[in-house]
Amino acid sequence: DIQMTQSPSSLSATVGDRVTITCRASQAIGNYLAWFQQKPGKAPKSLIYAASSLHTGVPSKFSGSGSGTDFTLTISSLQPEDFATYYCLQYDRYPYTFGQGTNLEIK
Amino acid sequence: QVQLQESGPGVVRPSETLSLTCTVSGDFVTTSGYYCTWIRQLPDKSLEWIGYIYSNGNTNYNPSLKSRLDISVDTSKNQFSLRLLSVTAADTAVYFCAREAGYPARRFDSWGQGTRVTVSS
Numbered sequence: 525d526i527q528m529t530q531s532p533s534s535l536s537a538t539v540g541d542r543v544t545i546t547c548r549a550s551q552a553i554g555n556y557l558a559w560f561q562q563k564p565g566k567a568p569k570s571l572i573y574a575a576s577s578l579h580t581g582v583p584s585k586f587s588g589s590g591s592g593t594d595f596t597l598t599i600s601s602l603q604p605e606d607f608a609t610y611y612c613l614q615y616d617r618y619p620y621t622f623g624q625g626t627n628l629e630i631k
Numbered sequence: 632q633v634q635l636q637e638s639g640p641g642v643v644r645p646s647e648t649l650s651l652t653c654t655v656s657g658d659f660v661t662t663s664g665y666y667c668t669w670i671r672q673l674p675d676k677s678l679e680w681i682g683y684i685y686s687n688g689n690t691n692y693n694p695s696l697k698s699r700l701d702i703s704v705d706t707s708k709n710q711f712s713l714r715l716l717s718v719t720a721a722d723t724a725v726y727f728c729a730r731e732a733g734y735p736a737r738r739f740d741s742w743g744q745g746t747r748v749t750v751s752s
Contacts, residue, residue, distance in 0.1 A: 556737070558738065558739065560739075566744070566745075567727055567729075567742040567743060567744050567745050568678070568727070568742060569742070570738065570739045570740065570742070573736060573737065573738035573739070574736050574737075574738070577736065577738075579738065579740070609676070611678055613678075613680075615731075615737055618691055618693075619680050619682075619693040619694065619695070620680035621680065622677070622678040622679070622680070624677060625676060625677070625678075
């Protein structure tokens, strides 16, 4: 299975900050990388697919980049509603595998 | 807008079979080009892809679960289902159904709210 390693595991930030989360794949996955946001007690919400394409309705403050093995999710101008856990997912090879998550907390 | 809703028992006894259903509204469960998928979130918050049934009936399962797993579709009820045999405490999780679009780009476009399953005697 492809291992997905996210960093950091947790991150403290302030409203208005810009943050970056990294996801690294154990082997090249092209651009078959998605990002999800999850709030407590809720289902994951799709943010980005194909490494850098925004899902419909997702604000442009979210951006993704990368290809091959290294990917980033950047969130600009953090607002209170952005504090959540973020997961990456590789969907290049089966079984699909997720990163372990990054918990974004208010400082 | 497509909506998904999971249903099933909250508690299952060890060694028994877990059966979950995902009801699709706003579209047909067999609409061409979609992967009807199950994903679970374990108590440590990690996410695990379980498998899917494609619109043509093909299935693909996580090898870690394949020997115990069956995903099927009931077109009369517009549902797809998961059956997991011989459950143990390690199968305790929140189970999500989701729909992955196949084109023009692979992406997860809909998720259910999740249903919590506890394996306990």
